[in-house]
Amino acid sequence: MSGDRPDLGYNLLRMPNRYAYLGPEGTFTEAALRALEPGVAPEDTVPSDGVDAVFAAVRRGEATAGVVPLENSVEGGVTATLAELINGEPLIITAEVEVPVEFFLFARGGATLADIKRVATHSHALAQCRGWLSRHLPHAEATTVSSTAAAARAVAEPGAPYDAAISARIAGERYGLSPIAQDIGDRSEAATRFVRIARPGPLPEPTGTDRTSLVAFLTDDHPGALAELLDQFAVRGVNLTRLESRPTGDGLGRYCFFLDADGHVAEARVGEALMGLRRICTDIRFLGSYPRSAAGNDYTPFMPSRSNSNADFHAAAEWLERVRSGRIR
Numbered sequence: 001m002s003g004d005r006p007d008l009g010y011n012l013l014r015m016p017n018r019y020a021y022l023g024p025e026g027t028f029t030e031a032a033l034r035a036l037e038p039g040v041a042p043e044d045t046v047p048s049d050g051v052d053a054v055f056a057a058v059r060r061g062e063a064t065a066g067v068v069p070l071e072n073s074v075e076g077g078v079t080a081t082l083a084e085l086i087n088g089e090p091l092i093i094t095a096e097v098e099v100p101v102e103f104f105l106f107a108r109g110g111a112t113l114a115d116i117k118r119v120a121t122h123s124h125a126l127a128q129c130r131g132w133l134s135r136h137l138p139h140a141e142a143t144t145v146s147s148t149a150a151a152a153r154a155v156a157e158p159g160a161p162y163d164a165a166i167s168a169r170i171a172g173e174r175y176g177l178s179p180i181a182q183d184i185g186d187r188s189e190a191a192t193r194f195v196r197i198a199r200p201g202p203l204p205e206p207t208g209t210d211r212t213s214l215v216a217f218l219t220d221d222h223p224g225a226l227a228e229l230l231d232q233f234a235v236r237g238v239n240l241t242r243l244e245s246r247p248t249g250d251g252l253g254r255y256c257f258f259l260d261a262d263g264h265v266a267e268a269r270v271g272e273a274l275m276g277l278r279r280i281c282t283d284i285r286f287l288g289s290y291p292r293s294a295a296g297n298d299y300t301p302f303m304p305s306r307s308n309s310n311a312d313f314h315a316a317a318e319w320l321e322r323v324r325s326g327r328i329r
């Protein structure tokens, strides 16, 4: 308070956004955060120990938003992220970014490939470098840790239990390690899709090239149940870009479906597809509508057939309104 003026929470209103991410410094997730929030100050970032810790920081309000890996072009969905999005207290996705992942093998200065007996990295990175490891370090013992940067940091510590880390170049450099090999991923064009998560609130405005994510829980198990679900999108001309079945956790054989679709829920055809889905599902967890990553620039938006454009949906709704009000001519 200054003088006799009441404190109106001005400082609170000016509080900067804080971003939690899968840390420590030097992860691919940090690179994703910097791509999504260019120029973010280090004091406004919250490096967290695991994907679950990022979600917890956002849920508790310690961070305005969080950045987590969602899927990799080689290894597929990131289970920890999918599980939090499906089962944890609801959060929404507000942005996405695709980051190319190039893996390096880093060790303490002076080490050569012949010295490496124990390698640490993240499980997704290990899965993407298995071929290289079996060719060049067939006898090395591999251990997974919470992130590629956590592996690099551990290797740099005195008395480290590992001889080398598989990580991004920035992690090896940040923790003062020396590169032993570069581009050791089995697929050199590998990329990971990261998402920004936030507490539920107003959705990002439609941009014309958006994506909608949701989790569908089917009512019961019967022939054609999945086909019925897919039909809701097909008949409205909504293009699906990802479908993954995940266990609900309620017992063997109980699955829900994680879906990504082209378009924004504000668009008539996407909204109608979601209403159709709502009628045939026990529950739907809406995970957000947000702009598609600019990185996938070879992407051409899918053009719906004439009868499935948003204008067709609006015209049909107006026609129905006229019929219902007796203006049938």
Ligand SMILES: O=C(O)C(=O)C[C@]1(C(=O)O)C=C[C@@H](O)C=C1
Binding pocket: 022, 026, 027, 028, 029, 030, 069, 072, 078, 101, 122, 124, 125, 146, 147, 148, 149, 192
């Ligand atoms: O460990 C990191 O550096 C991360 O950002 C996590 C992660 C992942 O979860 O897939 C991100 C990209 C790479 O595929 C390997 C690891």
